[in-house]
């Protein structure tokens with residue numbers, strides 16, 4: 015089963031011999047609210063919900079933590095930094111993360127890491143101590159050290175900021191006036207050097223080109239190009255179609271996530287919905303210690319967006335079954351909109367939505383006919399395949415929503431009984447929308463490449479793009495993501511010619527030349543509940559090694575009068591592939607566009623050189639950020 019701990023709820027209900035009742039109740043025509051309330055009553059009755067927010071963590075030896083730190087200090091003085099760092103780690107185990115003792119051990123370990131040349135760990139520790147209960151009279155030390163480590167690592171902008179904070183904290187420092195004066199002068203010199211470096215960097219830096227939608231913004235769907243329209247088809251539902259000829263390189267969509275959040279614990283990504291920047295040694299939330307921020311500004315904005323309410327329960331949400339990261343995101347979504355609208359209005363809107371009959375074509379458009387990615391109902395009304403969901407999965411999502419709402423109530427969130435059904439049912443809908451459009455369709459989410467290898471990428475965030483979610487799938491995609499792959503704003507570009515009237519399709523992860531038809535159809539069916547009817551599936555195109563190549567050009571030429579030109583261009587292209595390195599393909603995009611256009615008009619597909627050129631264009635459009643050289 016693709017969900018973690020899928021039998022968490024049912025196994026206990028099976029033991030209580032009530033699963034038959036659940037099946038009966040869930041197969042009856044019930045409203046989403048009734049289903050949620052039934053599930054809630056069931057879990058309460060069988061005592062399956064937590065009674066307190068108790069993490070059950072025991073701190074081993076709080077009393078010995080201080081003496082371990084002091085032993086670490088002695089080792090540090092003797093310049094035995096590795097041993098000192100180990101001793102500080104032991105000290106950390108004995109104290110609560112909110113205590114001063116913890117912050118001191120964390121800060122001292124960061125100093126040891128600095129001397130060991132482990133600048134990244136040094137920064138992580140310093141940031142953690144800054145966010146914890148570190149004595150304010152010593153804070154200047156942490157910021158000065160962070161500045162030095164950041165400067166060494168090449169994060170000059172951040173180093174400058176750290177030095178600036180250090181100078182403001184120096185007033186509280188417990189040292190003689192003379193020492194303070196000397197220290198201030200040294201930090202000011204370091205800050206000036208950073209300033210000079212930054213000026214130099216700006217002077218030599220190329221200005222990144224700004225992307226523009228081909229033909230300008232679409233009148234009704236502003237995240238799409240004016241050269242497309244939304245149309246219905248029987249087998250795919252809504253889809254995006256070209257109203258003019260679109261060419262490779264044309265920008266067809268620029269979308270921002272409605273809601274997004276980090277995907278992994280081992281890579282630090284800012285938790286604030288409007289940021290999501292990748293970095294390292296980011297600040298941790300000083301209370302829950304479980305989410306990271308670039309700076310205090312992002313943290314304050316995220317608190318206002320709802321983290322203040324999620325903070326006390328995030329630890330527990332992370333333990334819920336299913337996809338805890340997605341459950342966390344569902345809570346973030348709910349809290350953001352609850353804070354924006356207030357409970358009464360929120361419930362009114364979600365109740366109206368579930369009671370009204372949804373038109374599959376106009377779903378997500380507002381009262382003046384606009385489909386906007388930052389609109390609650392646009393995101394909320396995205397396809398969630400609810401009518402195709404098996405009963406046991408729907409029940410599972412209801413149980414998760416009951417758990418999540420229960421944690422929120424335990425943390426002190428006040429919700430009148432009459433609103434519980436509406437909020438609970440809305441959480442179930444949010445979970446199902448995220449499951450389809452964000453978890454399963456996470457292909458366009460921010461990513462980093464692994465060790466300079468484009469094929470090995472790590473997804474770093476979960477992102478819900480309401481407008482990009484309008485694109486249907488093809489195993490032979492004619493549009494693909496482009497630009498910086500870590501970016502939260504997603505640009506989609508044409509990678510093949512798209513004549514007027516043709517549907518624009520991206521891939522949901524299955525590409526025809528990499529997987530045979532059976533396995534692609536299996537994924538489409540199992541994960542997305544549809545039968546793919548793209549050209550490679552209908553015509554059963556062969557996979558990569560079996561695709562006809564240039565030797566059989568005459569057999570595949572559509573226009574015999576063009577055979578000589580096409581043959582000669584194919585030879586040139588093969589020379590190009592030998593002489594130009596993949597990293598330089600982006601400088602030859604116009605050439606690649608003209609070659610693919612020539613083949614598109616004159617050669618029957620699949621044709622190996624067409625597919626090679628297509629892959630080169632797709633790769634050249636995307637700019638990879640590498641895990642080993644994460645930049646500011």
Ligand SMILES: C[S@@+](CC[C@H](N)C(=O)[O-])C[C@H]1O[C@@H](n2cnc3c(N)ncnc32)[C@H](O)[C@@H]1O
Nearest residue numbers: 249250251252397483484485486487544546547
């Ligand atoms: C992200 S939505 C795409 C937009 C959707 N068609 C709509 O009406 O809003 C994904 C859903 O679209 C449909 N779909 C996407 N690609 C398809 C394809 N190649 N064949 C059939 N259905 C497809 C499936 O129902 C799938 O669950």
